[in-house]
Amino acid sequence: MQRLEALLEGLRARDRGSVARALNLLEDRRPAQREAQRALVRASAAMARGRVFGVTGPPGAGKSTLCSALVRAFRASGRRVGVVAVDPSSVNSGGALLGDRLRILTHEGPGGVDEGVFVRSLAAGGALGGLSRTAPACVDLLAAAFDVVLVETVGVGQSEVDVARVADLTLVAVQPASGDALQFLKAGILEIPDVLVVTKADLGDPARRAVGDLRHALAVAREAGVDRGAADAVSVCAVSSETGEGIADLVATLDRRWDALEEGDGLAIRRFHGGVALAFETVARRVGELGVDALGGEATVRARLRGLVAMELPSMEAAETIVDEAVAALRTLTP
Amino acid sequence: MPKDKPWIFRTYSGHSTPEASNTLYRTNLAKGQTGLSVAFDLPTQTGFDSDAPEARGEVGKVGVPIGHLGDMRALFDQIPIEKMNTSMTINATAPWLLALYVALAEERGVSPRVLQGTTQNDVLKEFLARGTYVAPPAASVRLTVDVVTYTVEHVPDWNPMNVCSYHLQEAGATPVQELAYSLANAIQVLDATRARLGAGADLTSVFARLSFFVNAGIRFVDEVCKMRAFGRLWERLGRERYGVTDEKALRFRYGVQVNSLGLTERQPENNIVRIVLESLGVTLSKNARCRALQLPAWNEALGLPRPWDQQWSLRIQQVLAYETDLLEHEDLFEGSLVVEKRVAELCAEAWAEVEEVLRRGGALAAIESGYVKSKLVESNATRIAAIERGEQIVVGVNKFGETAESPLTKGTDGGIMVVDPALAARQIERLEQHRKARSQGAVDAALAELRRVLASGENVMPASIAAAKAGVTTGEWGKALRDVVGDYRAPTGLAGASVASARGNTQDAARLEALRARVRGLAAKLGRPAKLLVGKPGLDGHSNGAEQIALKARDVGFEVVYDGIRSTPESLVASALEEGVHLVGLSILSGSHLELVPEILERMTKAGLGDVPVVVGGIIPDADAKTLLARGVRRVYTPKDFELEAIMADLVDVLAGQQP
Ligand code: B12
Ligand SMILES: Nc1nc2c(ncn2[C@@H]2O[C@H](COP(=O)(O)OP(=O)(O)OP(=O)(O)O)[C@@H](O)[C@H]2O)c(=O)[nH]1
Ligand SMILES: [Mg+2]
Numbered sequence: 001m002q003r004l005e006a007l008l009e010g011l012r013a014r015d016r017g018s019v020a021r022a023l024n025l026l027e028d029r030r031p032a033q034r035e036a037q038r039a040l041v042r043a044s045a046a047m048a049r050g051r052v053f054g055v056t057g058p059p060g061a062g063k064s065t066l067c068s069a070l071v072r073a074f075r076a077s078g079r080r081v082g083v084v085a086v087d088p089s090s091v092n093s094g095g096a097l098l099g100d101r102l103r104i105l106t107h108e109g110p111g112g113v114d115e116g117v118f119v120r121s122l123a124a125g126g127a128l129g130g131l132s133r134t135a136p137a138c139v140d141l142l143a144a145a146f147d148v149v150l151v152e153t154v155g156v157g158q159s160e161v162d163v164a165r166v167a168d169l170t171l172v173a174v175q176p177a178s179g180d181a182l183q184f185l186k187a188g189i190l191e192i193p194d195v196l197v198v199t200k201a202d203l204g205d206p207a208r209r210a211v212g213d214l215r216h217a218l219a220v221a222r223e224a225g226v227d228r229g230a231a232d233a234v235s236v237c238a239v240s241s242e243t244g245e246g247i248a249d250l251v252a253t254l255d256r257r258w259d260a261l262e263e264g265d266g267l268a269i270r271r272f273h274g275g276v277a278l279a280f281e282t283v284a285r286r287v288g289e290l291g292v293d294a295l296g297g298e299a300t301v302r303a304r305l306r307g308l309v310a311m312e313l314p315s316m317e318a319a320e321t322i323v324d325e326a327v328a329a330l331r332t333l334t335p
Numbered sequence: 336m337p338k339d340k341p342w343i344f345r346t347y348s349g350h351s352t353p354e355a356s357n358t359l360y361r362t363n364l365a366k367g368q369t370g371l372s373v374a375f376d377l378p379t380q381t382g383f384d385s386d387a388p389e390a391r392g393e394v395g396k397v398g399v400p401i402g403h404l405g406d407m408r409a410l411f412d413q414i415p416i417e418k419m420n421t422s423m424t425i426n427a428t429a430p431w432l433l434a435l436y437v438a439l440a441e442e443r444g445v446s447p448r449v450l451q452g453t454t455q456n457d458v459l460k461e462f463l464a465r466g467t468y469v470a471p472p473a474a475s476v477r478l479t480v481d482v483v484t485y486t487v488e489h490v491p492d493w494n495p496m497n498v499c500s501y502h503l504q505e506a507g508a509t510p511v512q513e514l515a516y517s518l519a520n521a522i523q524v525l526d527a528t529r530a531r532l533g534a535g536a537d538l539t540s541v542f543a544r545l546s547f548f549v550n551a552g553i554r555f556v557d558e559v560c561k562m563r564a565f566g567r568l569w570e571r572l573g574r575e576r577y578g579v580t581d582e583k584a585l586r587f588r589y590g591v592q593v594n595s596l597g598l599t600e601r602q603p604e605n606n607i608v609r610i611v612l613e614s615l616g617v618t619l620s621k622n623a624r625c626r627a628l629q630l631p632a633w634n635e636a637l638g639l640p641r642p643w644d645q646q647w648s649l650r651i652q653q654v655l656a657y658e659t660d661l662l663e664h665e666d667l668f669e670g671s672l673v674v675e676k677r678v679a680e681l682c683a684e685a686w687a688e689v690e691e692v693l694r695r696g697g698a699l700a701a702i703e704s705g706y707v708k709s710k711l712v713e714s715n716a717t718r719i720a721a722i723e724r725g726e727q728i729v730v731g732v733n734k735f736g737e738t739a740e741s742p743l744t745k746g747t748d749g750g751i752m753v754v755d756p757a758l759a760a761r762q763i764e765r766l767e768q769h770r771k772a773r774s775q776g777a778v779d780a781a782l783a784e785l786r787r788v789l790a791s792g793e794n795v796m797p798a799s800i801a802a803a804k805a806g807v808t809t810g811e812w813g814k815a816l817r818d819v820v821g822d823y824r825a826p827t828g829l830a831g832a833s834v835a836s837a838r839g840n841t842q843d844a845a846r847l848e849a850l851r852a853r854v855r856g857l858a859a860k861l862g863r864p865a866k867l868l869v870g871k872p873g874l875d876g877h878s879n880g881a882e883q884i885a886l887k888a889r890d891v892g893f894e895v896v897y898d899g900i901r902s903t904p905e906s907l908v909a910s911a912l913e914e915g916v917h918l919v920g921l922s923i924l925s926g927s928h929l930e931l932v933p934e935i936l937e938r939m940t941k942a943g944l945g946d947v948p949v950v951v952g953g954i955i956p957d958a959d960a961k962t963l964l965a966r967g968v969r970r971v972y973t974p975k976d977f978e979l980e981a982i983m984a985d986l987v988d989v990l991a992g993q994q995p
Contacts, residue, residue, distance in 0.1 A: 093854075095889035095891065113906050125864075
């Protein structure tokens with residue numbers, strides 16, 4: 001308990017070592033840590049919260065390079081920056097290569113250390129979206145300790161949806177000439193991004209074309225009445241993380257959008273809905289885990305499923321059978 | 336039948352100080368060596384002065400430090416550079432070292448027009464294999480082209496660039512990849528040169544001056560075929576892409592260092608046999624014979640060679656050239672159907688891969704995206720896995736391991752050369768004296784001009800030569816470059832490397848599964864998956880070991896953070912803290928472990944990470960391993976630990992023994 005007190009003290013002082021240990025604790029899955037984790041979450045919630053920007057987009061779109069350009073820009077104006085970078089986990093081993101730090105060059109040369117920057121990489125683990133399970137709590141904690149937090153997601157699947165729940169504003173990186181721009185709009189995903197960032201603007205024409213395509217599609221959407229209204233309209237920016245072109249504008253756009261959100265009650269509403277969505281997911285997942293536990297744990301359940309499917313039962317039926325058993329088992333646990 | 340003239344015998348050497356290296360060169364020339372091959376230390380190769388913080392532990396270690404014109408004078412003292420053929424293994428700072436050499440010549444009244452030799456000057460392969468790059472890829476190509484266009488005009492007998500496939504094989508490349516990626520790099524430079532000279536320019540003289548630096552592995556029949564394929568593809572490239580018609584200009588000229596990656600720490604005496612056989616691959620075929628040859632020593636995997644070790648390797652070449660009948664015959668393979676078939680196969684496969692790179696936008700784009708690097712990492716992983724599973728036999732390593740005690744390693748020096756660390760201090764003293772003696776006004780003016788030229792895109796050579804004469808130092812030249820065009824970190828290739836995890840037989844699969852279960856077990860104990868930081872502190876660019884350890888660790892279930900090469904102790908400790916790792920694994924092959932590892936341990940303790948275990952791998956002599964273990968390092972691994980899964984199991988042991 002004394003150690004926890006010291007840790008909370010350190011966190012409030014924004015001490016780097018304490019932030020690191022606090023994140024370790026949040027990632028810890030042992031039930032015995034729940035109490036301490038709760039204390040950490042409460043402590044960070046009580047602190048002023050930095051601005052959280054989510055960065056998502058397809059693989060190779062330039063997310064990491066964009067993050068490092070943004071880190072440099074925020075640092076240049078004296079803001080302290082935390083970064084949460086999520087990388088995919090190997091399906092076979094559960095292991096992960098967390099290499100994204102590489103491109104996060106935050107000072108004049110490689111190798112140096114800027115105390116105003118803090119990067120934690122997380123493995124996506126089994127989580128389906130682009131975030132890991134512990135990411136939301138880690139983001140909140142970093143937001144308490146840093147002025148700005150950037151969250152880079154794995155560029156696949158539901159990551160846009162996922163990151164929008166933890167970020168105040170969501171940037172979607174779009175690579176020029178990749179067909180992503182149109183693909184993206186065809187899918188009608190206009191609910192999520194606050195800022196569409198066309199990356200690699202140094203490529204010239206293709207980048208300009210991508211900006212044009214996106215603007216056009218947004219206008220069409222507006223006419224069809226499927227956008228979110230003027231105040232919340234999607235911004236389109238083109239940047240080159242190599243030359244720095246457009247980065248200052250992007251930062252200005254982010255700040256302007258954030259200020260506007262905060263002035264109304266936009267930010268509060270977003271956080272409320274994001275919080276509820278995350279809470280719901282946690283409930284669904286935890287209930288599932290409890291059900292599996294009640295039947296004797298993962299290995300046992302898998303063995304039973306193998307048995308059922310081996311007896312020619314369709315796999316979905318096998319699943320239903322086990323769910324029924326789990327519900328029954330959970331009932332017997334009720335007081 | 337008259338004997339052919341033998342190739343140039345080289346010994347890659349240089350260490351400690353310019354004076355010590357000068358003595359070494361003069362002794363080697365007296366022993367019948369016919370050309371010089373200069374090894375520079377890592378600070379010189381990466382544009383740092385001997386007293387820069389980045390140079391800590393690296394000064395004079397793996398080559399000679401050259402900080403200014405005074406050092407160049409000392410290095411070539413009493414050596415007639417007008418008669419020498421001097422090969423310099425220098426890349427990112429090639430314009431600078433060439434400038435110093437030209438300045439030395441002019442000072443001695445020797446016209447640069449008579450200078451003969453080579454600057455390696457192939458920066459593209461530095462991003463893929465060798466690691467001593469400074470500027471980002473595009474800016475690096477521009478400097479390469481500066482040297483090419485300058486020498487073609489002013490130092491006409493100079494080979495401005497050695498297109499290197501050697502290092503690609505050392506980083507895992509198969510023969511096809513070695514061919515394809517070195518040719519793709521050459522295309523990038525030739526295209527850039529053509530763009531510089533203007534569309535209509537005749538590229539013949541440029542094409543004629545580009546030579547290659549090639550590897551020769553133990554599968555020497557295949558290597559004979561690879562050399563022939565190289566010649567064919569190079570000629571084709573010259574004719575088809577660059578419109579070269581002059582037969583002489585189209586000839587593929589190459590120097591060789593034979594394979595070192597396959598030289599072993601276990602039963603190191605066997606290496607001599609490997610070196611001899613590898614030499615055959617590049618000398619047997621008259622029509623595809625190397626122009627120059629340098630051989631590693633029997634103790635390659637132990638540490639730096641001593642003069643006697645180098646002499647032994649030189650003698651191999653002399654026996655081959657003077658005692659055998661090798662040089663008396665016309666090409667032995669002309670008309671061989673077997674050889675012809677294999678050559679055609681290599682040409683076809685390599686050309687397809689060249690086209691793949693071009694489709695991806697050329698070598699620059701394929702380097703920046705990590706594509707080529709990932710391919711090399713994959714090939715290396717395949718090679719290592721085959722050795723680990725016993726599918727590829729390495730005598731004395733995974734087969735025939737029983738051995739009598741070797742007398743070769745019994746000496747008090749452990750069978751290697753150790754550079755006296757006190758010499759670094761002398762070098763720094765010399766540098767300080769040099770700085771005091773020069774005219775600051777002249778230096779400032781020369782540097783201002785250098786910066787202007789770097790920014791404007793003019794050829795950097797004239798300003799560099801003027802700077803050399805004004806007394807500018809290597810670090811000042813490097814800083815100007817970094818300030819004006821910026822720094823870079825190359826992709827590690829790990830993210831894109833798809834490595835099939837042990838298919839092997841069921842026994843292999845079961846072993847891997849057991850290992851994964853143990854790593855999962857650790858997660859239960861630690862509360863989250865075991866997280867490992869793989870770090871490469873210092874200027875060392877040997878990335879193979881770190882890459883393969885990182886990949887294997889992921890494959891058995893670790894979360895792995897790898898920041899790439901050339902980290903500093905500060906940045907590694909910051910990563911360890913921010914990332915919340917359970918274990919730090921350092922990989923050091925350049926010999927700076929005694930300086931860097933203790934510094935990292937101290938910084939970790941200060942950062943509150945004193946309880947995070949640290950292991951070290953690389954070229955660590957036994958005596959040093961004892962020192963490191965006594966300082967608190969938990970394990971030391973060297974090349975003899977070739978089984979990656981055994982290392983992984985050991986790492987699990989280290990973590991399992993940790994108090995939570
Ligand atoms: C391949 C190689 C190269 C390649 C590197 C390619 C690459 N991207 O890695 C190239 C050709 C580029 C190269 C260049 C140079 N090299 Co070199 N190179 C070698 C060589 C032949 C093999 C190294 C290797 O890759 N082995 C395969 C890997 C898998 O093995 P490993 O790294 O030893 O790793 C194993 C263990 O050590 C351990 N391990 C290693 N790291 C870690 C980390 C962790 C966490 C763990 C758990 C375990 C572990 O596990 C691995 C499993 O087996 C060695 C000699 C030798 N045979 O060992 C010389 C050697 C290392 N090179 C040497 C030198 C001097 C150079 C140069 C500096 C020469 C110069 N003056 O320019 C250059 C510059 C390189 C630079 N930028 O730093 C010297 C170093 C001398 C010393 N320490 O005293 C050596 C020993 C050769 C010699 N005898 O002179 N080199
Ligand atoms: N020319 C140019 N290339 C860029 C720019 N930004 C990124 N790149 C290149 O695009 C590639 C991918 O960049 P990353 O930043 O790693 O992309 P990412 O979206 O983080 O990739 P993943 O995390 O793997 O999904 C790299 O080769 C970068 O060098 C840019 O502004 N201009
Ligand atoms: Mg990324």
